[in-house]
Amino acid sequence: MVPISVPAVLKNALDFLATGAFGRPVSIQSYSDPSPGGNIAGNELRLTMYEPGMLPLPRSLPFAHAERVLDADGGLAEQSDWAAKAAAFVPGR
Numbered sequence: 001m002v003p004i005s006v007p008a009v010l011k012n013a014l015d016f017l018a019t020g021a022f023g024r025p026v027s028i029q030s031y032s033d034p035s036p037g038g039n040i041a042g043n044e045l046r047l048t049m050y051e052p053g054m055l056p057l058p059r060s061l062p063f064a065h066a067e068r069v070l071d072a073d074g075g076l077a078e079q080s081d082w083a084a085k086a087a088a089f090v091p092g093r
Contacts, residue, residue, distance in 0.1 A: 006048045018052030025055045031063035031070065038062030061085065 006014075014021075028045055030038035039062045046056045063069045071077045 006044055010045075011048060014048060014052060014054075018054070022053035023055065025057055027057045028060040029063070030060070032065075038064055 026049055028042045028049075030042040030045070032038040032041065039060075042060045042062055046060070049056045069077060
């Protein structure tokens with residue numbers, strides 16, 4: 001079994017941003033091709049964000065089967081059921 005963890009480059013970026021993000025809320029959005037992948041990655045990322053003092057919001061927005069949810073440019077496919085969920089999740093959208 002391969003251990004699941006946050007990629008080193010992402011961890012380094014979070015460490016770099018830690019002083020400016022200390023005590024601030026952060027939200028997690030993830031996407032994957034298989035169904036559970038975004039959930040697993042989001043949960044691992046949540047644990048990593050606690051260490052430098054960031055405050056992950058309790059809700060996250062995982063996009064399973066990203067190929068159906070995102071269009072070719074990486075934007076939300078407006079005909080998907082996720083478009084309304086994403087609009088409600090992301091403030092100011």
